[in-house]
Amino acid sequence: MIPGRDRNVAEESEGMAGNAEVLNTDTEEERLQDRNKFLLSEVAMDKLTSEQLDYLRNRQKLLKYFDRLCTYELxxxxxxxxxxxxxxxxxxxFRTVSLITSTVKFAHEGNCKAVxxxxxxxxxxxxxxxLPVLSNFPETMDPNDxxxxxxACTANGNVIPWSQIQLREQDWCEEADFQNESDDCDDDFIYEEDQTLKYFACKKESVTTEVLTSWYTGxxxxxxxxxxxxxxAVTLIKxxxxxxxxxxxxxxxQLLTLxxxxxEVHLEDAxxxxxxxxxxxxxxxxxxxK
Structure with a gap:
């Protein structure tokens, strides 16, 4: 008997057993996910009873309120x-109005942290x-704030995307097939006073350097x-x-001249x-x- 070798074999066996357990766990989770996806795919909205629809909508509403509460805590x-x-x-x-309504209100108030x-x-x-939300900060507010x-852009001219964090994992009732049009899509009001802001409303991946230049200029x-x-104005362009x-x-x-x-020249009407x-x-x- 070679004690060292036996110990190594035992350790390797334990390691293999641990890996197998992890693999089994992963496999079990994958099977459960696949099973849930299959079951959800079999659900037809037009065949749900009124009680089932109420349950679905109430679950969605509770999750929405939970998300708003977590956001409010932050x-x-x-x-x-x-x-x-x-x-x-x-x-x-806050839990009932749309996300865009709350965010624009925060901008009006100069609440940078909330935005x-x-x-x-x-x-x-x-x-x-x-960009339209940023246009709702008070003009009298220091852009440094x-x-x-x-x-911002990279040195290569690519727009740097905003880093997002997920509050929680998506619930089964939030699958696209179960969703009505969300109240959070109520964003028309932000463009009512200034229609030109619509030019700056674009998907995250479609924001270009040209769009940024145009927005900063405006x-x-x-x-x-x-x-x-x-x-x-000078601070913002800097x-x-x-x-x-x-x-x-x-x-x-031009702004430095102004x-x-x-x-310095005290031409306050310039x-x-x-x-x-x-x-x-x-x-x-x-x-x-002068």
Whole structure:
């Protein structure tokens, strides 16, 4: 008898047994998943009784409320903060209105953390409206405050996708065959006041650098014209350039000129739209006027 060899053989046997157990577990899980898929495929919505339909809809509603509660906890800072910060009135509305409605409201309020959480955990619904949502932050708000939400590009010019996290595994009642049109698809209101935002509503994979350049350009003009806060417009375009968004150099230099006119020459009525119509000579005269 060779003790060392016997010990090695025993260890190998235990290892093989452990691997076999894992394989058996995986196989059993796969069989269970396949069986569930088969059973679900046999269910026809038009053949369900009213009681079965009620059960299905109630299960979907409870899961929706559960997801909203988890999201609300994250917005508050985690379950440990819920006892002190929980607001029933807010949650009662938050769990019933659409995700896009809540997210736009958070943007209006300048609640960057809440918007970030909504994008991260409900991105499938919200990220097609990424840029339109960002356009709902107040123009008087410093873009540095929501810079973590701004889209960026790689050095190669590819748009960096938002990193999403799944709240939980999908439940059987949430299969596509069992879904009605979701209330969370109610997104028309976001484009009612500004139809041009529809251009920036696109699927995550179809956001291009050209779209980003166009959005940053338009948003800079909005901030400058609506708030007259040139420094905020300059901040946003600097953040865009830091994020490798191309095609903004000329606008950037125009904004720097406007910044000098407003804050150094003290021409407080100077506007970007007027500056863009002026010749270089006229701009030089303004810069030297005081």
């Amino acid at each position: 917005i508050m800072g985690g379950p440990h903060m819920a006892e002190d910060l929980y607001d029933y009135t807010f949650y009662d509305k 970030e959480i909504m994008f991260t955990y409900h991105g499938d619904v919200l990220l097609p409206h990424w 929501y810079k973590s939400l701004l889209p 948003r800079v003009h909005q901030i400058e014209s609506r708030s007259c806060m040139v420094d905020h 953040l865009a350039r830091e994020r490798s968004v191309m095609g903004l150099d000329h606008l950037y230099h 910044d000098a006119l407003v804050y 506007r970007l739209s007027d500056l863009q119509k002026m010749s270089d000579l006229d701009i030089c005269k303004l810069l030297m006027s």
